[in-house]
Amino acid sequence: xxxxxxxQINFLKVRVITFILSAILIFLSIGAFFVNGLNFGIDFxxxxxxxIETSQEIEISGLRDNLNTLELGDVQVQEFGSxxxxxxxxxxxxxxxxxxxxxxxxxxxxxxxxxSTDINFRRTEVVGPKxxxxxxxxxxxxxxxxxxxxLVYIWFRFEWQFSLGxxxxxxxxxxxxxxxxxxxxxxxxxPIIAAILTIVGYSxxxxxxxxxxxxxxxxxxxxxEITDLLNLSINDTLSRTIVTSVTTLLxxxxxxxxxxxxxxxxxxxxxxGVIVGTYSSIFVAAPLLRYLDxxxxxxxxxxxxxxx
Amino acid sequence: xxYFSNLKIFSVLAVIxxxxxxxxxxxxxxxxxxxxxxFFPKQQVNLGLDLQGGSHLLLExxxxxxxxxxxxxxxxxxxxxxKKNNLNYSNFKVSNESLKFIVEGFNSEIQKEISELSMSNSxxxxxxxxxxxxxxxxxxxxxxxxxxxxxxxxxxxxxxxxSLEIVRRRIDELGTREPSIQRQGSSRIIIQLPGIDDxxxxxxxxxxxxxxxxxxxxxxxxxDPFNPSKAPIGSEILASDAxxxxxxxxxxxxxxxxxxxxxxxxxxxxxxxxxxVSFRFDRIGATKFGRVTQQNVGKPFAIVLDNKVISAPVxxxxxxxxxxxxxxxxxxEEANDLAILLRAxxxxxxxxxxxxxxxxxxxxxxxxxxxxxxxIIGFIAVIIFMIxxxxxxxxxxxxxxxxxxxxxxxxxxxxxxxxxxxxIAGIILTIGMAVDANVLIFERVKEEIRxxxxxxxxxxxxxxxxxxxxxxxxxxxxxxxxxLFFMASGPVRGFSITLAIGIFTSVFTAFTFTRLLIxxxxxxLKPNFVGLSKNA
Numbered sequence: 001x002x003x004x005x006x007x008q009i010n011f012l013k014v015r016v017i018t019f020i021l022s023a024i025l026i027f028l029s030i031g032a033f034f035v036n037g038l039n040f041g042i043d044f045x046x047x048x049x050x051x052i053e054t055s056q057e058i059e060i061s062g063l064r065d066n067l068n069t070l071e072l073g074d075v076q077v078q079e080f081g082s083x084x085x086x087x088x089x090x091x092x093x094x095x096x097x098x099x100x101x102x103x104x105x106x107x108x109x110x111x112x113x114x115x116s117t118d119i120n121f122r123r124t125e126v127v128g129p130k131x132x133x134x135x136x137x138x139x140x141x142x143x144x145x146x147x148x149x150x151l152v153y154i155w156f157r158f159e160w161q162f163s164l165g166x167x168x169x170x171x172x173x174x175x176x177x178x179x180x181x182x183x184x185x186x187x188x189x190x191p192i193i194a195a196i197l198t199i200v201g202y203s204x205x206x207x208x209x210x211x212x213x214x215x216x217x218x219x220x221x222x223x224x225e226i227t228d229l230l231n232l233s234i235n236d237t238l239s240r241t242i243v244t245s246v247t248t249l250l251x252x253x254x255x256x257x258x259x260x261x262x263x264x265x266x267x268x269x270x271x272x273g274v275i276v277g278t279y280s281s282i283f284v285a286a287p288l289l290r291y292l293d294x295x296x297x298x299x300x301x302x303x304x305x306x307x308x
Numbered sequence: 309x310x311y312f313s314n315l316k317i318f319s320v321l322a323v324i325x326x327x328x329x330x331x332x333x334x335x336x337x338x339x340x341x342x343x344x345x346x347f348f349p350k351q352q353v354n355l356g357l358d359l360q361g362g363s364h365l366l367l368e369x370x371x372x373x374x375x376x377x378x379x380x381x382x383x384x385x386x387x388x389x390x391k392k393n394n395l396n397y398s399n400f401k402v403s404n405e406s407l408k409f410i411v412e413g414f415n416s417e418i419q420k421e422i423s424e425l426s427m428s429n430s431x432x433x434x435x436x437x438x439x440x441x442x443x444x445x446x447x448x449x450x451x452x453x454x455x456x457x458x459x460x461x462x463x464x465x466x467x468x469x470x471s472l473e474i475v476r477r478r479i480d481e482l483g484t485r486e487p488s489i490q491r492q493g494s495s496r497i498i499i500q501l502p503g504i505d506d507x508x509x510x511x512x513x514x515x516x517x518x519x520x521x522x523x524x525x526x527x528x529x530x531x532d533p534f535n536p537s538k539a540p541i542g543s544e545i546l547a548s549d550a551x552x553x554x555x556x557x558x559x560x561x562x563x564x565x566x567x568x569x570x571x572x573x574x575x576x577x578x579x580x581x582x583x584x585v586s587f588r589f590d591r592i593g594a595t596k597f598g599r600v601t602q603q604n605v606g607k608p609f610a611i612v613l614d615n616k617v618i619s620a621p622v623x624x625x626x627x628x629x630x631x632x633x634x635x636x637x638x639x640x641e642e643a644n645d646l647a648i649l650l651r652a653x654x655x656x657x658x659x660x661x662x663x664x665x666x667x668x669x670x671x672x673x674x675x676x677x678x679x680x681x682x683x684i685i686g687f688i689a690v691i692i693f694m695i696x697x698x699x700x701x702x703x704x705x706x707x708x709x710x711x712x713x714x715x716x717x718x719x720x721x722x723x724x725x726x727x728x729x730x731x732i733a734g735i736i737l738t739i740g741m742a743v744d745a746n747v748l749i750f751e752r753v754k755e756e757i758r759x760x761x762x763x764x765x766x767x768x769x770x771x772x773x774x775x776x777x778x779x780x781x782x783x784x785x786x787x788x789x790x791x792l793f794f795m796a797s798g799p800v801r802g803f804s805i806t807l808a809i810g811i812f813t814s815v816f817t818a819f820t821f822t823r824l825l826i827x828x829x830x831x832x833l834k835p836n837f838v839g840l841s842k843n844a
Contacts, residue, residue, distance in 0.1 A: 097660050120668065123666065125664065193800075205782070209781050212781075239754075240748055244741070247693060247740045257682070260682075267733065270737065
């Protein structure tokens with residue numbers, strides 16, 4: 001029987017360590033962003049992506065050399081899940097949207113004459129410069145809008161101190177998620193934006209549960225020292241935080257292992273985000289409240305507390 | 309919170325059963341569904357192109373080209389008026405959106421004449437009640453003419469609407485399965501073609517404006533077709549469609565145009581057996597065509613498509629019946645496509661393909677299979693874990709989770725929302741997150757018991773106290789899903805849909821269904837049912 005209830009862990013005692021850890025991770029993420037940058041997929045960089053399946057195994061380096069003689073600029077060839085599945089990426093061509101369309105035909109013709117096996121074209125994506133520019137813009141806007149919406153919602157439901165604490169934790173999560181993509185150089189494409197938005201929702205969900213308890217305890221124990229009160233609130237909700245994170249991770253791990261190659265990047269981002277989001281609710285969002293001078297005089301006759 | 313009136317029990321069960329009914333068709337084949345009684349829902353989940361295979365194209369109407377054409381027409385109109393009034397102009401400049409020139413004796417009379425001519429030539433574009441489509445400014449002898457912004461906007465809007473119609477006609481002619489063709493924003497068109505994973509033919513059909521004209525070949529000059537000299541005034545050099553290097557000198561004047569065609573069909577020349585396209589003109593076209601052929605017997609007549617000469621046969625006799633045929637060394641597919649293009653009509657401006665995403669049927673099927681497998685494994689893992697932590701209550705949450713999953717499927721089928729690969733990921737994520745509401749409640753119940761409440765009161769208060777937390781926590785995720793819905797298109801949008809549906813169904817089942825199950829057993833509940841030790 002698993003029982004995490006009734007713990008009395010002093011989370012705030014380690015806050016200096018976790019704040020430093022978070023600061024280092026944020027610093028690394030920002031550093032990697034400027035040094036490595038994100039490895040944008042064709043959604044954001046434009047270009048052509050072709051996934052093929054062949055009846056025999058293909059020697060990748062030979063195919064890569066052959067495709068690189070086509071004068072299409074940088075052509076990448078990589079295995080995709082198995083040695084018979086290949087992903088071919090061709091960088092965006094100079095000369096606007098119309099020229100991008102010719103690439104598919106050129107690559108298909110070349111593959112047909114170079115490879116002697118049967119080729120099944122599983123996926124073809126061509127994104128022109130206009131669309132990729134718009135996608136990156138709307139993706140960035142969506143993340144900002146989401147964070148801002150959370151700020152407003154928490155402000156509305158709690159107090160500005162909570163809202164600020166939650167949003168700082170949220171920004172922390174978003175930076176670390178983008179950071180992990182800069183460091184690993186995993187492809188950053190449209191579904192990753194969706195993952196980040198979901199992480200924003202999930203992390204907020206976790207934080208709200210802890211904050212809800214903080215507010216409740218603020219009403220209940222009017223003279224309790226704030227550090228003790230925060231510790232109590234984190235411990236009160238710890239069991240729930242862990243159970244929900246575990247169930248979510250179980251589902252995501254299953255998707256990561258069995259869900260196929262196409263959404264691996266997306267699932268990876270989600271798994272990372274759930275871990276970071278859980279960490280930040282406990283070690284960032286809640287301890288931050290200690291410094292934000294939260295209001296102690298809550299109206300005790302509010303709906304939540306009416307029974308006591 | 310544990311008391312349920314009979315009416316409440318009935319309505320909760322009714323909502324669940326009705327939603328579940330809508331999920332049922334997804335587990336049967338189309339043929340089996342035919343045998344179901346009529347009242348039974350038969351809609352299955354709509355699969356996105358990434359799951360069923362198909363092609364997505366995003367096109368943009370080249371609006372610059374439309375404005376350029378309008379300015380060119382205006383240019384011709386203005387010069388005609390100036391010439392008619394014997395005015396000498398100089399420094400005539402044509403820019404992207406305006407004309408500018410220096411002229412003496414330009415007055416309001418002439419200004420009016422230009423306006424009227426331009427208005428009458430753009431009748432089909434003007435909105436009702438437009439007083440003018442031109443802004444004419446004069447500074448001493450320098451005159452500048454611009455179109456009004458309203459007119460430009462109207463021209464573009466018309467051209468896009470017209471393009472949409474012609475794209476639809478061209479694609480319909482190919483007989484593809486349930487294509488979806490929609491306008492997006494001011495100048496874009498989204499085409500979804502289920503079941504087509506190689507849209508080459510469609511792309512080439514859409515890549516042509518298909519402007520057909522009949523023009524006389526200029527025979528006044530001798531020239532080398534592979535190295536033509538400058539064309540005389542009133543003529544132009546055009547390349548052959550079959551061979552870029554081979555040029556023709558063709559008179560600029562358009563004798564008859566494709567807009568007068570009423571039909572075009574592919575066929576074979578009975579003598580040579582060569583694929584041809586035969587066409588038929590409307591009354592006006594037939595009259596024009598008859599007159600030209602009558603007056604120019606023995607001369608070559610160029611058939612020009614998108615500024616390339618398909619062929620230039622010599623007119624043997626006057627063609628008065630209003631029908632003819634084009635032969636240009638095509639194969640039968642080319643003849644077929646040309647006939648489609650001519651029947652559908654010319655695009656008002658070229659279309660540019662901005663984005664293409666095509667998925668083959670294999671990949672889609674593989675994705676569904678992998679997604680289903682991942683869902684089942686994730687599901688089993690969550691179920692076992694919940695029983696491990698919450699024992700009997702965990703089992704109740706698991707039953708709710710199963711119902712919850714089918715409800716997501718039912719709601720997707722009911723609203724005919726599109727399920728995509730990220731959408732499947734959203735469902736799997738929901739499996740993990742849907743238990744959250746129950747987890748919050750159960751943890752509260754445990755806490756109440758530890759604080760000395762008896763079991764019934766603990767459950768009562770557990771529900772009561774968890775409510776606002778659950779709402780706050782789920783609203784934040786819902787906000788993220790809504791933002792994603794509005795920002796994204798295509799597959800990613802499918803993710804936001806399943807995520808949002810999952811939030812609603814999980815909160816609903818936690819507060820109605822699991823609560824109902826618990827209330828039915830309220831008297832027999834013991835602390836160890838929620839995962840606490842017996843003597844807690």
